[in-house]
Amino acid sequence: MEKKKEELLTLAIESSCDETSAAVLRGGREILSNIISTQIPIHQKFGGVVPEIASRKHIVNIMPVIDECLREAKVELKDIDQVAVTYGPGLVGALLVGVSAAKSLAFSLGKPLIGVNHLEGHIFANFLATPNLEPPFMALVVSGGHTALVDVQGYNRFRMMGQTRDDAAGEAFDKIARVMGLPYPGGPRIDALAKEGNPMAIDFPQALTEKGNYEFSFSGLKSAVLNYINSEKMKGHELNKADIAASFQRSVIEVLVGKAFQAVKEAGRDTLVLAGGVAANSGLEARLREEAEKRGVRFLYPSKILCTDNAAMIGCRGYYQALDGGYSDLYLNAVPGLSLTDK
Amino acid sequence: MSILAIDTATQVSSVAVAKERRLLSELTMQGKLTHSETLLPHIESALKMAATAKEDLEGIAISIGPGSFTGLRIGLAAAKAMSYALNIPLVGVSTLKALAYQLPVPGVRLMCLLDAQKGNAYVESYRWEQDELQVVETVRVAKISDIVAAAGKLDEQVILLGDAVQKKIAGKLELPANVRVAMPHLVMPRAACVAMLGQRELAAGHVDNVMDLEPVYIRRSEAEVLWEKRHPEEAKATKPTEEM
Numbered sequence: 001m002e003k004k005k006e007e008l009l010t011l012a013i014e015s016s017c018d019e020t021s022a023a024v025l026r027g028g029r030e031i032l033s034n035i036i037s038t039q040i041p042i043h044q045k046f047g048g049v050v051p052e053i054a055s056r057k058h059i060v061n062i063m064p065v066i067d068e069c070l071r072e073a074k075v076e077l078k079d080i081d082q083v084a085v086t087y088g089p090g091l092v093g094a095l096l097v098g099v100s101a102a103k104s105l106a107f108s109l110g111k112p113l114i115g116v117n118h119l120e121g122h123i124f125a126n127f128l129a130t131p132n133l134e135p136p137f138m139a140l141v142v143s144g145g146h147t148a149l150v151d152v153q154g155y156n157r158f159r160m161m162g163q164t165r166d167d168a169a170g171e172a173f174d175k176i177a178r179v180m181g182l183p184y185p186g187g188p189r190i191d192a193l194a195k196e197g198n199p200m201a202i203d204f205p206q207a208l209t210e211k212g213n214y215e216f217s218f219s220g221l222k223s224a225v226l227n228y229i230n231s232e233k234m235k236g237h238e239l240n241k242a243d244i245a246a247s248f249q250r251s252v253i254e255v256l257v258g259k260a261f262q263a264v265k266e267a268g269r270d271t272l273v274l275a276g277g278v279a280a281n282s283g284l285e286a287r288l289r290e291e292a293e294k295r296g297v298r299f300l301y302p303s304k305i306l307c308t309d310n311a312a313m314i315g316c317r318g319y320y321q322a323l324d325g326g327y328s329d330l331y332l333n334a335v336p337g338l339s340l341t342d343k
Numbered sequence: 344m345s346i347l348a349i350d351t352a353t354q355v356s357s358v359a360v361a362k363e364r365r366l367l368s369e370l371t372m373q374g375k376l377t378h379s380e381t382l383l384p385h386i387e388s389a390l391k392m393a394a395t396a397k398e399d400l401e402g403i404a405i406s407i408g409p410g411s412f413t414g415l416r417i418g419l420a421a422a423k424a425m426s427y428a429l430n431i432p433l434v435g436v437s438t439l440k441a442l443a444y445q446l447p448v449p450g451v452r453l454m455c456l457l458d459a460q461k462g463n464a465y466v467e468s469y470r471w472e473q474d475e476l477q478v479v480e481t482v483r484v485a486k487i488s489d490i491v492a493a494a495g496k497l498d499e500q501v502i503l504l505g506d507a508v509q510k511k512i513a514g515k516l517e518l519p520a521n522v523r524v525a526m527p528h529l530v531m532p533r534a535a536c537v538a539m540l541g542q543r544e545l546a547a548g549h550v551d552n553v554m555d556l557e558p559v560y561i562r563r564s565e566a567e568v569l570w571e572k573r574h575p576e577e578a579k580a581t582k583p584t585e586e587m
Contacts, residue, residue: 045570046566046570050564050566050567052412052564052565052566053564053566053567055412055413055416056412056557056560056564058416059416059419059420059557059558060555060557062420062423062424063423063424063427063553063554063555064554064555066424066427067427067554077427077428092413093412093413093416096379096413096416096417096420097416097417097420098420099379100379100382100416100417100418100420100421100424101420101421101423101424102424103382103383103421104383104420104421104422104423104424104425104428105424105425105427105428107383107386107387107397107425108397108424108425108428108429109428330383330384330387331380331381331383331384332380333377333379333380334379
């Protein structure tokens with residue numbers, strides 16, 4: 001007997017960067033398990049993720065993580081109906097471990113395979129966080145390597161409003177944190193420091209702010225902050241790191257907030273969701289919430305665990321993609337430079 | 344015992360299905376597509392050609408390295424997941440030993456060289472003694488030109504095998520009188536050899552743990568080596584024991 005779609009069990013795998021994760025979902029929204037093995041402590045001493053080391057950890061972690069996610073979900077592998085896996089964007093060597101394992105599982109079980117775009121996964125984390133969320137809505141995606149505004153018109157219908165031209169917001173956070181001598185990962189450290197500083201202390205630039213432009217550029221801001229730090233050092237001034245962090249973060253946040261609500265208005269949406277690793281930034285979340293209240297827009301963002309790279313969001317995206325026939329064949333390859341596109 | 348064998352240690356993608364001491368099918372390719380794309384379709388084809396259902400497999404043998412780090416991980420991730428899903432044992436076979444297994448020539452030193460980048464190779468030497476492959480020099484990393492020069496000083500016949508031979512030696516280096524290279528169709532890894540060696544291991548009860556099996560890298564990542572150079576004191580305190 002054919003299972004009802006709400007009963008479908010999806011096994012999902014995510015290995016695009018420095019977390020190995022596996023999850024089981026029942027239907028599109030019920031998380032039975034979501035196991036995440038993070039490598040952050042391993043990469044800390046190198047000041048960033050080392051791709052070869054990440055890949056070496058993934059190949060060791062992948063089976064224990066899958067095994068644990070099935071045990072926690074109290075599901076037998078043979079009862080799994082489909083296998084979803086992140087195939088990009090990310091580090092190619094890291095992606096390949098998950099992709100290869102997922103293909104082999106799907107083949108061995110005789111079950112369909114679903115290749116998932118990691119960034120779409122981040123957007124779909126919101127469906128897990130907010131059970132009654134339905135399209136359409138506007139999504140602001142802010143992750144390590146990507147910044148984008150996506151009009152989510154349906155589960156499988158996206159319109160790109162705009163994305164980053166050069167550096168993503170997350171890259172700027174990491175680079176500036178490194179120059180200020182903050183340990184990896186830099187984003188949360190800057191967020192914490194910014195709370196102690198004066199956001200109006202230094203006037204850093206905001207790029208592409210003209211109306212109707214939904215593209216992002218953070219390389220100019222990054223250079224301005226680096227130049228400021230260098231010139232202060234040359235003058236022999238002691239750096240006020242808290243003020244730098246607060247002022248830099250304000251510039252990033254104002255650009256993101258401004259464009260996000262412009263897009264909400266233009267597309268006629270009543271809901272804005274935040275997605276991606278930088279969604280854990282408390283300053284960004286607070287400003288978006290404040291602005292949303294002022295404008296009467298519903299504002300949603302996933303819990304911290306669903307903001308990080310996790311397989312549950314991949315399972316959720318995979319489930320809805322499969323409803324529309326979005327399966328992959330056994331030739332599926334990792335695509336490290338995969339981007340968000342219209343669908 | 345029906346067994347599936349996989350070798351993705353080099354640019355050759357090779358899968359084989361064997362039953363008892365008989366090779367049922369083998370698919371060995373050196374093409375333009377990546378291992379990631381072709382491995383599973385090749386496994387599917389090799390099983391079909393061997394008229395063997397995946398459910399009838401009783402073991403998996405994986406060429407465990409050394410070799411291309413990414414290639415090894417693609418093969419191992421697939422092998423582990425399959426072993427787990429089909430609930431059958433998995434065993435790792437040395438990529439170097441499987442190479443030597445191609446040439447059943449007694450009285451000759453078989454030197455297996457796998458590309459280690461920047462003019463280097465992982466090299467291990469074997470000799471057949473009473474129908475068994477014996478290691479005569481264990482694996483190390485050395486400059487390819489030095490390996491060939493040293494082979495020339497041995498007072499025995501030497502045959503060179505491996506992807507480093509195809510890439511850097513055959514037709515490119517002048518060889519000493521006692522050294523020759525394996526023929527082009529025998530110089531690269533083949534899953535058939537992995538299958539035969541793996542079958543013996545499994546029959547002898549040697550099984551690897553799917554939960555923690557790693558490729559044999561020999562080398563650590565460049566980032567780790569660099570970090571230790573810059574932090575000699577801390578490195579001494581946390582010296583990993585994984586190095587071979």
